[in-house]
Amino acid sequence: GDSVTQMEGPVTLSEEAFLTINCTYTATGYPSLFWYVQYPGEGLQLLLKATKADDKGSNKGFEATYRKETTSFHLEKGSVQVSDSAVYFCALNNAGNMLTFGGGTRLMVKP
Amino acid sequence: NAGVTQTPKFQVLKTGQSMTLQCAQDMNHNSMYWYRQDPGMGLRLIYYSASEGTTDKGEVPNGYNVSRLNKREFSLRLESAAPSQTSVYFCASSERTGAEAFFGQGTRLTVV
Numbered sequence: 001g002d003s004v005t006q007m008e009g010p011v012t013l014s015e016e017a018f019l020t021i022n023c024t025y026t027a028t029g030y031p032s033l034f035w036y037v038q039y040p041g042e043g044l045q046l047l048l049k050a051t052k053a054d055d056k057g058s059n060k061g062f063e064a065t066y067r068k069e070t071t072s073f074h075l076e077k078g079s080v081q082v083s084d085s086a087v088y089f090c091a092l093n094n095a096g097n098m099l100t101f102g103g104g105t106r107l108m109v110k111p
Numbered sequence: 112n113a114g115v116t117q118t119p120k121f122q123v124l125k126t127g128q129s130m131t132l133q134c135a136q137d138m139n140h141n142s143m144y145w146y147r148q149d150p151g152m153g154l155r156l157i158y159y160s161a162s163e164g165t166t167d168k169g170e171v172p173n174g175y176n177v178s179r180l181n182k183r184e185f186s187l188r189l190e191s192a193a194p195s196q197t198s199v200y201f202c203a204s205s206e207r208t209g210a211e212a213f214f215g216q217g218t219r220l221t222v223v
Contacts, residue, residue: 032209034211041216042217043115043201043214043216043217044154044201046211046212089153095209098156098169098170098208099154099156102153103151103152103153
């Protein structure tokens with residue numbers, strides 16, 4: 001079946017550092033890929049998405065490129081802020097009825 | 112701009128008690144979902160409703176039942192709570208299955 005693997009956290013960075021959170025997936029066909037963010041005490045919010053190979057999703061300074069050749073959708077940000085501290089989830093949907101989530105990666109940004 | 116509303120936000124149950132988690136969305140979405148979130152395990156789908164009048168099992172349905180009351184509302188029932196059901200429960204909705212999902216703020220349930 002479909003699966004999503006994320007790097008384990010927590011990831012601890014200083015403010016203004018470069019962020020990469022790795023995400024790889026296993027799926028047949030051509031899934032849509034998503035990054036969701038969960039701030040403390042809240043539900044998940046969609047951060048960005050890509051629906052086909054080589055698409056780049058971007059939002060709030062975050063970017064991720066759909067790489068079918070490496071089955072990856074790594075999340076990047078050039079300069080993180082304390083307010084980016086949250087848990088980040090990679091997810092896919094393969095034309096089915098449900099999103100398949102990775103285990104989540106906690107990001108902690110220190111001033 | 113309510114989006115997806117879940118009640119209650121917190122609940123403590125004794126083993127064997129029953130309860131219903133309520134969820135309502137005001138976005139006229141067709142599909143609704145119930146997930147549970149456990150440490151280190153991401154989110155796992157319990158049940159979903161692709162459209163009004165239909166429900167289907169997800170990855171971890173045992174011990175739960177659901178009702179799609181109407182297009183807006185999708186409830187999750189625990190008939191006899193067990194400590195293994197201690198978790199954070201999220202309701203979500205989407206315009207159609209496979210589209211972007213919108214989540215509620217979650218219900219933190221503890222079963223003692």
